Amino acid sequence: MIANYGYKDGSGEYYISIDTDKCIDCAAGRACLEACPKQMFEVITDDYDDEVIWVKKPNCRTLAYDCSACKPAAGYASLPCTAACTPGAIKHSW
């Protein structure tokens, strides 16, 4: 399942999507948990009793601000979260 976390406002849409099927047997040792400097990822048990990752609730309302250090206006080559998640489960909408 693709789960989307975030919001949209007058300035744009800010969502992180997680392909939770890839989290169930994570091939990266749940590297996302350590990689994010804001520690916004968390393991939860979903409705199917699978352990997957989500974005912590408070971060879902402040993603643009929380991720700004990883996304300087001058540009960036990669993000800690997507680089750490070698299965490719994490995507950003902006």
Ligand code: SF4
């Ligand atoms: S590293 Fe990627 S696949 Fe593994 S638990 Fe984190 S988000 Fe899921």
Ligand code: SF4
């Ligand atoms: S861009 Fe940075 S702060 Fe945002 S989720 Fe990824 S690692 Fe965390």
